[in-house]
Amino acid sequence: MTTRTRLSRARRASGVVGTPVTSGSSAADATFWAQHGNSGAGHSLKSFDVPERDVRHHRFVGYVASNGGIDPWDSPSPWAQGTSRLAATPWS
Template identity: 50%
Template structure:
Protein backbone atom coordinates (compact mmCIF):
# COMPACT_ATOMS: atom_id res chain seq x y z
CA UNK A 1 0.00 0.00 0.00
CA UNK A 2 1.23 3.50 -0.77
CA UNK A 3 0.27 6.95 0.41
CA UNK A 4 0.82 10.45 -0.92
CA UNK A 5 1.69 11.35 -4.49
CA UNK A 6 4.63 10.39 -6.69
CA UNK A 7 7.24 13.03 -7.47
CA UNK A 8 7.33 14.70 -10.91
CA UNK A 9 10.54 12.77 -11.63
CA UNK A 10 8.78 9.49 -10.87
CA UNK A 11 5.77 10.42 -13.03
CA UNK A 12 8.05 11.46 -15.90
CA UNK A 13 10.06 8.23 -15.61
CA UNK A 14 6.90 6.11 -15.62
CA UNK A 15 5.53 8.00 -18.64
CA UNK A 16 8.84 7.55 -20.47
CA UNK A 17 8.74 3.81 -19.76
CA UNK A 18 5.13 3.59 -20.99
CA UNK A 19 6.07 5.47 -24.15
CA UNK A 20 9.20 3.39 -24.74
CA UNK A 21 7.14 0.22 -24.37
CA UNK A 22 4.77 1.48 -27.06
CA UNK A 23 1.64 1.64 -24.90
CA UNK A 24 -0.88 4.51 -24.91
CA UNK A 25 -3.22 2.89 -27.43
CA UNK A 26 -0.47 2.52 -30.02
CA UNK A 27 0.16 6.27 -29.97
CA UNK A 28 3.08 8.06 -28.40
CA UNK A 29 1.34 11.42 -28.32
CA UNK A 30 -1.09 13.02 -25.91
CA UNK A 31 -1.94 16.03 -28.08
CA UNK A 32 -2.56 16.52 -31.78
CA UNK A 33 -0.64 18.31 -34.50
CA UNK A 34 -3.82 19.86 -35.87
CA UNK A 35 -3.50 23.53 -36.88
CA UNK A 36 -4.94 25.67 -34.11
CA UNK A 37 -4.16 23.18 -31.34
CA UNK A 38 -1.85 23.97 -28.44
CA UNK A 39 0.94 21.52 -27.68
CA UNK A 40 4.21 21.05 -25.89
CA UNK A 41 7.06 19.09 -27.50
CA UNK A 42 8.73 16.63 -25.13
CA UNK A 43 12.21 15.24 -25.74
CA UNK A 44 12.50 11.44 -25.87
CA UNK A 45 16.24 10.97 -25.25
CA UNK A 46 16.81 8.80 -22.19
CA UNK A 47 18.16 9.07 -19.64
CA UNK A 48 18.95 12.79 -19.88
CA UNK A 49 15.97 14.49 -21.29
CA UNK A 50 12.60 12.78 -20.99
CA UNK A 51 11.38 15.49 -18.59
CA UNK A 52 12.57 18.26 -20.96
CA UNK A 53 10.44 20.28 -23.35
CA UNK A 54 11.21 22.54 -26.29
CA UNK A 55 10.90 26.15 -25.14
CA UNK A 56 12.13 29.64 -25.88
CA UNK A 57 14.34 31.62 -23.52
CA UNK A 58 13.06 34.88 -22.09
CA UNK A 59 16.56 36.36 -21.83
CA UNK A 60 17.21 36.03 -25.58
CA UNK A 61 15.51 34.54 -28.64
CA UNK A 62 17.20 31.12 -28.49
CA UNK A 63 15.19 27.92 -28.37
CA UNK A 64 16.35 25.26 -25.91
CA UNK A 65 15.06 22.31 -23.93
CA UNK A 66 14.66 22.37 -20.19
CA UNK A 67 12.86 20.42 -17.52
CA UNK A 68 9.24 21.49 -17.11
CA UNK A 69 6.89 19.97 -14.54
CA UNK A 70 3.78 20.82 -12.54
CA UNK A 71 5.89 22.90 -10.12
CA UNK A 72 7.45 25.02 -12.90
CA UNK A 73 6.57 28.71 -13.06
CA UNK A 74 3.70 29.90 -15.24
CA UNK A 75 6.29 31.71 -17.39
CA UNK A 76 8.30 28.53 -17.99
CA UNK A 77 5.14 26.58 -18.83
CA UNK A 78 4.05 29.28 -21.31
CA UNK A 79 7.52 29.33 -22.89
CA UNK A 80 7.16 25.57 -23.53
CA UNK A 81 3.72 25.80 -25.16
CA UNK A 82 3.20 26.22 -28.91
CA UNK A 83 0.24 26.83 -31.19
CA UNK A 84 0.34 24.53 -34.21
CA UNK A 85 -0.15 26.47 -37.46
CA UNK A 86 -0.37 25.35 -41.07
CA UNK A 87 3.16 25.65 -42.45
CA UNK A 88 4.02 29.20 -43.47
CA UNK A 89 5.88 27.94 -46.57
CA UNK A 90 3.96 24.70 -47.18
CA UNK A 91 0.47 24.17 -45.76
CA UNK A 92 1.00 20.39 -45.83
CA UNK A 93 3.61 20.95 -43.11
CA UNK A 94 3.56 22.89 -39.81
CA UNK A 95 4.83 26.03 -38.14
CA UNK A 96 4.91 26.61 -34.37
CA UNK A 97 3.78 29.94 -32.93
CA UNK A 98 4.59 30.93 -29.37
CA UNK A 99 1.53 31.07 -27.11
CA UNK A 100 2.93 33.86 -24.96
CA UNK A 101 4.49 35.88 -27.80
CA UNK A 102 1.84 35.98 -30.56
CA UNK A 103 3.22 36.44 -34.06
CA UNK A 104 6.57 34.90 -33.11
CA UNK A 105 7.51 31.52 -34.53
CA UNK A 106 10.03 28.77 -34.05
CA UNK A 107 12.51 29.22 -36.91
CA UNK A 108 16.07 28.26 -37.78
CA UNK A 109 18.85 30.64 -38.71
CA UNK A 110 22.33 29.26 -39.41
CA UNK A 111 20.90 25.89 -38.23
CA UNK A 112 20.13 27.11 -34.69
CA UNK A 113 16.50 27.54 -33.55
CA UNK A 114 15.16 30.90 -32.42
CA UNK A 115 11.85 32.54 -31.65
CA UNK A 116 11.39 35.36 -34.17
CA UNK A 117 8.60 37.61 -35.42
CA UNK A 118 7.18 36.63 -38.80
CA UNK A 119 8.39 39.30 -41.23
CA UNK A 120 6.20 38.00 -44.06
CA UNK A 121 9.20 37.05 -46.22
CA UNK A 122 9.56 33.76 -48.07
CA UNK A 123 12.92 32.99 -46.38
CA UNK A 124 11.36 33.36 -42.94
CA UNK A 125 8.42 31.17 -44.00
CA UNK A 126 10.76 28.39 -45.13
CA UNK A 127 12.92 28.67 -42.00
CA UNK A 128 9.77 28.36 -39.84
CA UNK A 129 8.18 25.37 -41.61
CA UNK A 130 8.68 21.75 -40.54
CA UNK A 131 7.15 18.60 -41.99
CA UNK A 132 6.15 15.95 -39.42
CA UNK A 133 7.39 12.41 -40.05
CA UNK A 134 7.41 9.20 -38.04
CA UNK A 135 9.90 9.55 -35.20
CA UNK A 136 13.44 8.78 -36.35
CA UNK A 137 13.90 6.59 -33.26
CA UNK A 138 10.64 4.74 -33.83
CA UNK A 139 8.94 6.83 -31.12
CA UNK A 140 6.91 10.02 -31.49
CA UNK A 141 7.32 12.50 -34.33
CA UNK A 142 10.32 14.03 -36.07
CA UNK A 143 10.14 17.43 -37.76
CA UNK A 144 11.95 17.80 -41.08
CA UNK A 145 13.09 21.25 -42.19
CA UNK A 146 11.19 22.25 -45.34
CA UNK A 147 14.18 24.05 -46.87
CA UNK A 148 16.86 21.60 -45.65
CA UNK A 149 15.12 18.22 -46.06
CA UNK A 150 18.07 16.19 -44.71
CA UNK A 151 17.89 18.10 -41.40
CA UNK A 152 15.45 17.63 -38.52
CA UNK A 153 14.59 19.60 -35.41
CA UNK A 154 17.08 18.35 -32.79
CA UNK A 155 18.19 19.16 -29.28
CA UNK A 156 21.93 19.00 -28.73
CA UNK A 157 23.57 20.07 -25.46
CA UNK A 158 20.15 21.47 -24.42
CA UNK A 159 20.02 23.84 -27.42
CA UNK A 160 17.73 23.35 -30.44
CA UNK A 161 19.02 23.07 -34.01
CA UNK A 162 18.11 21.57 -37.33
CA UNK A 163 20.59 18.74 -37.78
CA UNK A 164 21.53 16.02 -40.20
CA UNK A 165 22.56 12.52 -39.20
CA UNK A 166 26.27 13.18 -39.59
CA UNK A 167 27.96 16.29 -40.89
CA UNK A 168 30.53 18.96 -40.14
CA UNK A 169 28.68 20.67 -37.27
CA UNK A 170 28.86 19.38 -33.70
CA UNK A 171 25.03 19.16 -33.60
CA UNK A 172 25.09 16.81 -36.63
CA UNK A 173 26.75 14.11 -34.48
CA UNK A 174 25.34 10.66 -35.17
CA UNK A 175 25.37 9.65 -31.49
CA UNK A 176 21.79 9.88 -30.15
CA UNK A 177 20.67 11.63 -33.37
CA UNK A 178 17.56 9.46 -33.83
CA UNK A 179 16.47 9.99 -30.21
CA UNK A 180 17.36 13.71 -30.17
CA UNK A 181 15.25 14.29 -33.30
CA UNK A 182 12.19 12.42 -32.00
CA UNK A 183 9.58 14.31 -29.98
CA UNK A 184 6.40 13.46 -28.14
CA UNK A 185 3.48 15.74 -28.87
CA UNK A 186 2.39 16.39 -25.30
CA UNK A 187 -0.55 18.17 -23.74
CA UNK A 188 0.18 21.91 -23.52
CA UNK A 189 1.72 23.23 -20.33
CA UNK A 190 -0.11 26.52 -20.70
Protein backbone atom coordinates in the same frame (compact mmCIF):
# COMPACT_ATOMS: atom_id res chain seq x y z
CA MET B 1 13.88 29.88 -27.75
CA THR B 2 12.53 33.34 -28.27
CA THR B 3 9.60 34.60 -26.24
CA ARG B 4 6.36 33.67 -27.95
CA THR B 5 4.01 36.48 -28.83
CA ARG B 6 0.97 36.41 -31.06
CA LEU B 7 2.05 35.68 -34.65
CA SER B 8 5.66 34.89 -33.72
CA ARG B 9 7.32 31.79 -35.15
CA ALA B 10 10.24 29.55 -34.36
CA ARG B 11 12.75 30.36 -37.06
CA ARG B 12 15.95 28.77 -38.27
CA ALA B 13 19.16 30.74 -38.87
CA SER B 14 22.69 29.32 -39.00
CA GLY B 15 21.25 26.00 -37.88
CA VAL B 16 19.74 27.37 -34.65
CA VAL B 17 15.98 27.03 -34.13
CA GLY B 18 14.21 29.85 -32.32
CA THR B 19 16.20 32.79 -33.61
CA PRO B 20 14.49 36.16 -34.14
CA VAL B 21 13.47 37.43 -37.57
CA THR B 22 16.32 39.06 -39.44
CA SER B 23 16.58 40.68 -42.83
CA GLY B 24 16.73 38.04 -45.52
CA SER B 25 14.42 35.70 -43.58
CA SER B 26 11.69 33.89 -45.46
CA ALA B 27 8.61 31.88 -44.57
CA ALA B 28 10.55 28.70 -45.40
CA ASP B 29 12.96 29.15 -42.48
CA ALA B 30 9.97 29.18 -40.10
CA THR B 31 8.29 26.08 -41.53
CA PHE B 32 8.70 22.62 -40.03
CA TRP B 33 6.59 19.50 -40.46
CA ALA B 34 6.08 16.48 -38.25
CA GLN B 35 6.71 12.96 -39.45
CA HIS B 36 6.95 9.57 -37.76
CA GLY B 37 9.76 9.61 -35.22
CA ASN B 38 13.22 8.57 -36.44
CA SER B 39 13.43 6.27 -33.39
CA GLY B 40 10.24 4.45 -34.37
CA ALA B 41 8.18 6.28 -31.75
CA GLY B 42 6.79 9.79 -31.40
CA HIS B 43 7.46 12.48 -33.99
CA SER B 44 10.43 14.11 -35.68
CA LEU B 45 10.37 17.65 -37.06
CA LYS B 46 11.79 18.31 -40.54
CA SER B 47 12.92 21.70 -41.79
CA PHE B 48 10.94 22.78 -44.87
CA ASP B 49 13.82 24.51 -46.65
CA VAL B 50 16.44 21.90 -45.64
CA PRO B 51 14.37 18.67 -45.70
CA GLU B 52 17.32 16.36 -45.09
CA ARG B 53 17.69 17.89 -41.61
CA ASP B 54 15.71 17.35 -38.42
CA VAL B 55 15.23 19.47 -35.29
CA ARG B 56 17.59 18.24 -32.59
CA HIS B 57 18.64 19.57 -29.19
CA HIS B 58 22.30 19.95 -28.25
CA ARG B 59 23.42 21.56 -24.99
CA PHE B 60 19.98 23.10 -24.32
CA VAL B 61 19.69 24.69 -27.80
CA GLY B 62 17.55 23.48 -30.72
CA TYR B 63 19.32 22.99 -34.05
CA VAL B 64 18.39 21.89 -37.55
CA ALA B 65 20.86 19.04 -37.77
CA SER B 66 21.99 16.39 -40.22
CA ASN B 67 22.87 12.80 -39.37
CA GLY B 68 26.67 12.80 -39.24
CA GLY B 69 27.49 16.34 -40.46
CA ILE B 70 30.43 18.53 -39.44
CA ASP B 71 28.85 20.36 -36.49
CA PRO B 72 28.77 18.98 -32.92
CA TRP B 73 24.94 18.72 -33.03
CA ASP B 74 25.18 16.51 -36.15
CA SER B 75 26.64 13.55 -34.23
CA PRO B 76 25.18 10.25 -35.46
CA SER B 77 25.07 8.92 -31.88
CA PRO B 78 22.24 8.73 -30.77
CA TRP B 79 20.68 10.31 -33.89
CA ALA B 80 17.29 8.56 -33.90
CA GLN B 81 16.57 9.28 -30.22
CA GLY B 82 17.90 12.86 -30.39
CA THR B 83 15.58 13.78 -33.25
CA SER B 84 12.40 12.10 -31.97
CA ARG B 85 9.87 13.64 -29.60
CA LEU B 86 7.08 12.05 -27.61
CA ALA B 87 4.23 14.54 -27.34
CA ALA B 88 1.91 14.49 -24.35
CA THR B 89 -1.68 15.64 -24.20
CA PRO B 90 -2.72 18.29 -25.30
CA TRP B 91 0.09 18.38 -27.89
CA SER B 92 -0.53 14.96 -29.42
